[in-house]
Amino acid sequence: MDQNLSLYKVFYTVANTGNISKAAAELYISQPAISKSIRKLEQNLEVTLFSRNSRGVHLTEEGEVLYDYVQKAFYSLQLGEMQLKKINELGIGHLRIGVSTTLCKYVLLDYLKDFIAAHPHIRITIECQSTNHTLQLLKENKIDLGLIGKPERLHHIPFETLGEIEDIFVSTNSYLENLALRTDSKEDILRTAALMLMDKENITRQYIDDYLAFHHIENSNVLEVSAMDLLIEFTKIGLGVACVIRQFVEKELQEGTLVEIPLPAPIHKREIGFVHLADTQTNPVIQEFIDFCKKNA
Incomplete structure (x- = not known):
């Protein structure tokens, strides 16, 4: 793309508002700067993008063709910004889970399916180990979260229940x-x-x-x-x-x-639930996932 992206931004805004003065106010630039940008884009593309009259501006046939593509491009950019915002809000966007193969298949998978659909930007890795190994991985900071059957002693490790098994x-x-x-x-x-x-x-x-x-x-x-x-x-x-x-x-x-x-x-009956050592403020995605699972339990 040879054209400066700012020219397309001006074009897109003018097309949406149908008025140069409104576009200037929305973009916080002068009306002459708007008109100059439109003329430059038209010259570069060698087409007329707008027809002008006393009530404002309207897209020409060529302008309509370009607008369809520019609209899709700016929509994609907006989606990208939204995904980045989610990543920033939820921390690093990576969750390491330890779980036994049994609880992974019969419990965790259902939660993961819905959670990933709602948060596709979060990367998840799974360590399938026994409860004892999961607790050891947690202590070694090799996982962020463990889904386990509650043992008799947790040695002050926080446990958030998902329910009971029999x-x-x-x-x-x-x-x-x-x-x-x-x-x-x-x-x-x-x-x-x-x-x-x-x-x-x-x-x-x-x-x-x-x-x-x-x-x-x-x-x-x-x-x-x-x-x-x-x-x-x-x-x-x-x-x-x-x-x-x-x-x-x-x-x-x-x-x-x-x-x-x-x-x-x-x-x-025994409880099953999540254990974690990390401060959920350090990695908010941990608490986000726990809350999601507890809500859908």
């Missing part, structure tokens, strides 16, 4: 029927079944181990799995009884694909 044991009817034939016993299912649990580094496993120990439930046939997705799928094909989060298998329970195992006492 651990349950599930299986298929066919597995339970076969188990009854094999054991020929009325012993508790959790003691005789192939018991599928998350690995010992997972905070859910630690929570369930405490529950089993408290109720004196021992099982020597334990299969450890690193992801809840696999637990659910293994259970659906009849490998055993698994401990999963109720909210993540509601569809299977409703359809009857999985059935809930009765327990001697319900497992206490």
